[in-house]
Amino acid sequence: MSGSRVALVTGGAGGLGSAIARTLASAGRRVVVADLERAAAERVAAEISGLAVALDVTRPESVSEAVARARDALGPIEICVNCAGWDEFRPFLETDDALTAKLIEINLVGPIRVSRAVLGDMSERRFGRIVNIASDAGRVGSSLEAVYSGAKGGLIAFTKTIAREFARFAITANAVCPGPADTPLLAGMIEKSDAGRRVIDAVERSTPLRRLGRPEDVAPAVAFLASEEAGFITGQTLSVSGGLTMA
């Protein structure tokens, strides 16, 4: 049954990820909530009768174990939403090698690793949906987020190449780009940075729809791109950001 397809959501315990997990579950998907925060993943999974798995996208063995656990419990993953991500506001010249590596590992290498772990099964089954949560920062840049923006821009380019390479297996790959959205990640970033509040207030003022995003703004876009009906849409970059970027 197409409605009951197995969907993996990385970062599924987070602000956007948990909304995506709930929306996919209400569309009948069997959802794997995969997150670094196991207890939080279990809470979300319990709510939606899903499966919680511990996952650290920065560790190759954790990725293969999580995908194997999901596969054993529910079958091959047919929908993969790469939503795990992390950032911190930091002037570029204060972004040292350790922080640079962390940002790239979580936001770019992680989704690449998870995609590699699920695309074999998808290819064999001649069906797959990859939805990568990038960011408007990856399309147009964002103050105090130089390396994060680079990683998300890389994720968008990666998504397009996967879309090309796997189209022959009827697999689609698309990127969803939120603008600043009201989640624990953004709240933490603002709290830790002197300039963060000013930057976000300025972004909110220049957003045509005049507010920050909410998880429930982003989740339906992801669910649509993950649907059967979106099978002829691939390699696209969809901003869900109140008109902040219109390119």
Ligand SMILES: NC(=O)c1ccc[n+]([C@@H]2O[C@H](COP(=O)([O-])OP(=O)(O)OC[C@H]3O[C@@H](n4cnc5c(N)ncnc54)[C@H](O)[C@@H]3O)[C@@H](O)[C@H]2O)c1
């Ligand atoms: N909130 C925003 O303003 C915003 C804007 C644009 C893009 N995004 C992107 O949306 C996605 C979700 O962000 P959010 O705002 O919901 O943040 P969040 O912190 O609420 O959720 C992120 C989740 O990812 C998990 N995670 C972090 N590192 C991980 C790792 N190594 N392995 C597995 N899981 C890990 C966290 O535990 C958390 O549950 C991220 O990719 C983020 O970059 C967010």
